[in-house]
Structure formats: C-alpha cells, structure tokens
Amino acid sequence: MYTEQFDPADAGLVALEAAGLGKRYRRGWALKECAFRLPAGRICGLVGPNGAGKSTLMSLATGVSGPSAGTLRVFGGDPRGARARRQVGHLAQSKPLYPRLTVTDTLRMGRELNGAEWDQSRAEAIVRAGDIPFGARAGSLSGGQRTRLALALCFGKRPSMLLLDEPMADLDPLVRHEMTSLLMAEAAESGTTVVMSTHTLAELEGVCDYLLVLAEGRVRLAGEADELAWAHSMVTGALPGDGAPGPLDGHTVVESTTSGRQFTAMVRREAPLAPGPTWTVTEPSMEQLLLAYLRSPNAPALLTASATPHASTHLTSKDHAA
Numbered sequence: 001m002y003t004e005q006f007d008p009a010d011a012g013l014v015a016l017e018a019a020g021l022g023k024r025y026r027r028g029w030a031l032k033e034c035a036f037r038l039p040a041g042r043i044c045g046l047v048g049p050n051g052a053g054k055s056t057l058m059s060l061a062t063g064v065s066g067p068s069a070g071t072l073r074v075f076g077g078d079p080r081g082a083r084a085r086r087q088v089g090h091l092a093q094s095k096p097l098y099p100r101l102t103v104t105d106t107l108r109m110g111r112e113l114n115g116a117e118w119d120q121s122r123a124e125a126i127v128r129a130g131d132i133p134f135g136a137r138a139g140s141l142s143g144g145q146r147t148r149l150a151l152a153l154c155f156g157k158r159p160s161m162l163l164l165d166e167p168m169a170d171l172d173p174l175v176r177h178e179m180t181s182l183l184m185a186e187a188a189e190s191g192t193t194v195v196m197s198t199h200t201l202a203e204l205e206g207v208c209d210y211l212l213v214l215a216e217g218r219v220r221l222a223g224e225a226d227e228l229a230w231a232h233s234m235v236t237g238a239l240p241g242d243g244a245p246g247p248l249d250g251h252t253v254v255e256s257t258t259s260g261r262q263f264t265a266m267v268r269r270e271a272p273l274a275p276g277p278t279w280t281v282t283e284p285s286m287e288q289l290l291l292a293y294l295r296s297p298n299a300p301a302l303l304t305a306s307a308t309p310h311a312s313t314h315l316t317s318k319d320h321a322a
C-alpha cells in the first residue's frame, strides 16, 4: 500500500520528474540513477538504442509498474495514483485495439472507460478526418487507420500527458507524415505534453522541442532541443601537426573520427569556438547530435537548466558522468 504524495507546486508545471530513479529486473538494472525534469506542454522525443530503458520509463510513468529505487512523479503525483492515471494517455507500440469491435464500439468503450472526462466529439473528429467508416471493424483497418483510431482513443481521454511508444514504426512515409501532423495539431490545440519514443531520428526534427536521451539505463541528454544543439559544434578539418594547438583543445569531445589527416568531431563547447585556417565549425542538426550521443554512451551527460531537477542543486555534466 502506498500513500499518494502530491506536490502542488509541480502540478501544472512539471509533467515528469525523476529523482534517483531505478528499475531492476531479474537480469539487472533497466534504469539506474535517472534524474531529469520534463516541463509541461513540451513535445519530447525519447531516444536511445535498443534496451536503453525507454519502454521501462513509460511503464513507470503510466503506473503499470513501480520503481525499484528513487521516485518518478507525474504532474507532482505518484503515477500509480488515480489522479495521474486519469492524466496520462498511453499508446503502446502494438496499438492494442479489439479487432472485432467496430470504430463506433471502440469509441463507445473509450467513453465508458473514461466517464465524464471523455471527449466524444474530439475523438469522432479525428476518426472522421481520416475518412474511416464508423461501421468498420478495428481488425479490418490499415496500419495508418489503426494508428488514427488509437490516437482518437488517446485524445478522447483528454490526457494532460500522452506517452507514445514508437507510434509510427509500422507506417509508410506518407501516413507517418499525416499522423505526425495530426499529433502535433492535437497536442498544440490541447496543450498536451507528449513523450514520443522513436528510432527514426529524422522524425523528431521539426516535431520535438524537447529531448530525453537514454543509454544503458541512464540519462545522457535532456532539455530543449535547440539549446542542446546550440551547446555543440561540429568541427571538421585537418589535424594539427607538430604539437600545435588544435580546435578541440579545451572542449568536451563527444565523438570524433579521423581519416588520414582529416577529422570530424562533435564537441560540447566550453568556450567560444571559431573557424580556423584548417577547420570549419557548424551547428549540428538534431539528428547529428543524437547520433553522436547514441554512438558514445560514455560521453558526459548534459541536462539544460529546465531539465535539471531542483534548480538549487543544479547537476553538472560530471555528476551525471559518474
């Protein structure tokens, strides 16, 4: 039996806050010492290699399972509490729908499960916008139509936060684009916080304004996407010779590759970094930044101020690297 703790200061402002969060399965820790904040109203890309702990984090946030260590709070409350369960919508990778139920029956089920919270007209509008026949059985729908119906169920619940586990994985590029537009429009209209896990990094650019990167169960990057990109530079050029100072000196190198005398590096700037006679400096795209961190799980972690729990104990990258 647990007592539902609730911090009213976080209720509307912080969608997710983890402190010392860990989840242990029989074979080991799936999440370890995770500490981050996700401010409300963001569209957050949740990224990490296979086995990084993304689905585990989602199952903790939906209250399906509890942490083995530390805490995770949803809008200031325990995710297993009735309040948080009402506030969180979840779309699992498998998009579970009852294949024998028609679209109308599926929405009726949504209404019955969610009671007064349910927004029938919103759910119907999402279905109608995709020209899905209300009499069709869920089992007969295409992948894109199933995703649309599942999103209608999610948004009909009027969640404050929506957790989407690889929602576009089985969709063709056109339907993917259509579903992304639908998702963004619905989230913008309702102010819903969205956490979306994906392995398709290009999908995140222009969609997510916040990033949470996990590797080996730990937080590697968290914060505003543009702030994280701005903190880094891609440096390309010729390696300095004869002990001459190089462009990377004094900066944190996240990843570097060399080919002959040429190098390319992703660095976290610790000071201004200007182009030089033998190197160029560019701002990385979101995809380049994410790829560099995914390929370098031991690079020191970085959290922006808004992603750092308890501003009074601002965590440094070294704390996270430990």
Ligand SMILES: Nc1ncnc2c1ncn2[C@@H]1O[C@H](COP(=O)(O)OP(=O)(O)OP(=O)(O)O)[C@@H](O)[C@H]1O
Binding pocket: 025, 026, 027, 029, 030, 048, 049, 050, 051, 052, 053, 054, 055, 056, 057
């Ligand atoms: N129910 C479970 N029982 C035991 N181990 C589990 C369970 N769920 C996840 N794990 C383990 O926890 C680790 C993290 O898994 P998780 O599914 O959270 O990662 P993920 O980032 O979602 O991976 P993917 O991208 O492949 O979906 C993995 O080592 C996985 O084998």
